[in-house]
Amino acid sequence: MAIDSKDLFTVDKETQNFINFYKTIGVEFIKFTDLLREMNILPKTNIQLKPFLKWVGGKSDILNKMEKYFPSDNNITYIEPFLGGGSVLLNNLEKHYSNYIVSDINKNLILTWNVVKNNVIKLIDELKKLEDKNNKEDYYLIRTKYNETTLNDIETAAYFIYLNKTCFRGIYRVNKNNEFNVPYGNYKNVDFNYNNLINVSKNIQNVSFINDDYKNVINKYHSENSFVYLDPPYFKTFQDYDKNKFDDDEFFQFIKPLKNILVSNSFSFLELFEDKEKLKYEIIETKNKINSKNPTEKRNEILMIL
Numbered sequence: 001m002a003i004d005s006k007d008l009f010t011v012d013k014e015t016q017n018f019i020n021f022y023k024t025i026g027v028e029f030i031k032f033t034d035l036l037r038e039m040n041i042l043p044k045t046n047i048q049l050k051p052f053l054k055w056v057g058g059k060s061d062i063l064n065k066m067e068k069y070f071p072s073d074n075n076i077t078y079i080e081p082f083l084g085g086g087s088v089l090l091n092n093l094e095k096h097y098s099n100y101i102v103s104d105i106n107k108n109l110i111l112t113w114n115v116v117k118n119n120v121i122k123l124i125d126e127l128k129k130l131e132d133k134n135n136k137e138d139y140y141l142i143r144t145k146y147n148e149t150t151l152n153d154i155e156t157a158a159y160f161i162y163l164n165k166t167c168f169r170g171i172y173r174v175n176k177n178n179e180f181n182v183p184y185g186n187y188k189n190v191d192f193n194y195n196n197l198i199n200v201s202k203n204i205q206n207v208s209f210i211n212d213d214y215k216n217v218i219n220k221y222h223s224e225n226s227f228v229y230l231d232p233p234y235f236k237t238f239q240d241y242d243k244n245k246f247d248d249d250e251f252f253q254f255i256k257p258l259k260n261i262l263v264s265n266s267f268s269f270l271e272l273f274e275d276k277e278k279l280k281y282e283i284i285e286t287k288n289k290i291n292s293k294n295p296t297e298k299r300n301e302i303l304m305i306l
């Protein structure tokens, strides 16, 4: 076991001895924290899961306003084809839907989610090697290594998280050759938050993470027993998540006939609809983090039910 419990929370000496004993007989640490909760040594509180990535268009600040749009019936399949940093997925895990199918076009993003799900302890070991590398020189060395694609999956996921936390505003942008090209972010502190990574890992064990285009995922999985949440790249704004530009019009045509869908987008998305009075939508104010010179500026976002 490469990580030590004392890195994750503070325990008294007696509990530490107890943990050490179980570690020597090979009890897996994550399952062991469950045992500690059962024995009231750790609190049984509902843990607040936080996104482990910064993501352009992340929804953390409007989750409470979105809450009422998600089905309360848990007998459904939840589908989220523009996963990104997953703030909405993490918030919806406590609804305990029958199935969770989430996806994104970004290959290494989905690889990283799968490593967090299946290999979080090895991932943390790898991230520990990157903890003291938040400086310009190391950043560009690591960015070059990441683009050389000779890394294994655990290293790729660790580099993905490192670059996300240390690059300029957490932007994921690639050039025509699919090389990540975002400059160094110059942040004072970078925190990989291992405790949160472990909690996320534990809670996504029944989630399927798929790397594909949204149309394929919806065509394959959406049925009358499912609910889809769509958070595409913002209409007419930041579209550089992938080397292929996002086609707003194709998206509009594709979703028009669909049912049981919640869409979020920039306010201007409304322009595409002709009979607006028949639409069910709400306009909410959110922080503008997209390509803005002033990241604290407010802007309007739309939530629409189809």
Ligand SMILES: C[S@@+](CC[C@H](N)C(=O)[O-])C[C@H]1O[C@@H](n2cnc3c(N)ncnc32)[C@H](O)[C@@H]1O
Pocket: 055, 056, 057, 058, 059, 060, 081, 082, 083, 084, 085, 086, 087, 088, 103, 104, 105, 106, 212, 213, 214, 215, 231, 232, 233, 234, 241, 242, 246
């Ligand atoms: C606005 S972000 C989603 C943010 C997410 N809701 C969050 O809270 O972090 C849009 C996402 O769509 C993905 N994307 C872009 N084009 C796509 C496509 N054609 N199919 C699937 N995903 C796509 C991007 O990689 C990006 O992660």
